[in-house]
Amino acid sequence: MNTLLKGTLYLAVATAVLTGCKKDDDDPVTPTPPAPTPTLYQRLGGTTMVNDPANPGTMIETGYLGLRSVVDSTIFVIAGDAQLQPYFAVLLAEVGSGDLTGFAALSESLTEFFAVACGAQNFTYSGMNMVDAHNSNNPRMTGLVNDADFNRFVADLVEGAAQNDVPADIVTDIGELVETLREPIVQQ
Numbered sequence: 001m002n003t004l005l006k007g008t009l010y011l012a013v014a015t016a017v018l019t020g021c022k023k024d025d026d027d028p029v030t031p032t033p034p035a036p037t038p039t040l041y042q043r044l045g046g047t048t049m050v051n052d053p054a055n056p057g058t059m060i061e062t063g064y065l066g067l068r069s070v071v072d073s074t075i076f077v078i079a080g081d082a083q084l085q086p087y088f089a090v091l092l093a094e095v096g097s098g099d100l101t102g103f104a105a106l107s108e109s110l111t112e113f114f115a116v117a118c119g120a121q122n123f124t125y126s127g128m129n130m131v132d133a134h135n136s137n138n139p140r141m142t143g144l145v146n147d148a149d150f151n152r153f154v155a156d157l158v159e160g161a162a163q164n165d166v167p168a169d170i171v172t173d174i175g176e177l178v179e180t181l182r183e184p185i186v187q188q
């Protein structure tokens with residue numbers, strides 16, 4: 001290869017390498033990844049610890065407290081709802097006689113269920129699955145749920161949420177969440 005040809009070749013290679021390495025000013029700035037979507041539990045206040053108003057001297061996660069407040073309000077709404085009262089006959093009879101153990105157990109069980117379903121990391125649900133909890137495998141359940149009563153339960157839940165000033169967008173998303181439970185719960 002003669003010197004001129006060699007020189008031309010070097011120049012071509014060097015230009016190609018330099019061009020390839022050159023930072024193109026037209027490149028879009030590297031995009032920052034979008035912030036991860038917060039879970040429903042985080043939107044309810046998540047793991048931020050606050051005083052538990054029901055247990056002085058005890059701290060509680062804000063998300064759990066919010067859900068427990070909604071659950072307890074909802075149980076009271078249901079207790080006054082003639083359409084759903086028959087399902088909760090065992091519970092209502094206990095409460096009527098001053099025994100709150102079943103109420104406390106249901107409150108905890110429902111709250112843990114919702115906490116886990118909403119994305120809580122520090123709680124587990126150890127109750128029955130949704131099919132067994134809503135048929136004769138649950139001795140505290142009288143009768144099988146139909147669509148109309150499921151709808152009524154959701155309406156009472158929305159009322160329980162409203163009593164605790166839960167923001168509308170969170171109520172909507174909790175509504176979508178419980179809708180996914182219609183199929184196992186409605187067994188009539």
Ligand code: HEM
Nearest residue numbers: 087088091106109110113127128133140141149150153178
């Ligand atoms: C929409 C979503 C619902 C959820 C997430 C839900 C969840 C639960 C949970 C977690 C339990 C406790 C199970 C256990 O501790 O092993 C339970 C019990 C029960 N559920 Fe539901 N449920 C729903 C809808 C309904 C509906 C529509 C009815 C009736 C109309 C109903 C009636 C009952 C009754 C009577 C019990 C037993 C209460 C007691 O312990 O005395 N549930 N449910």
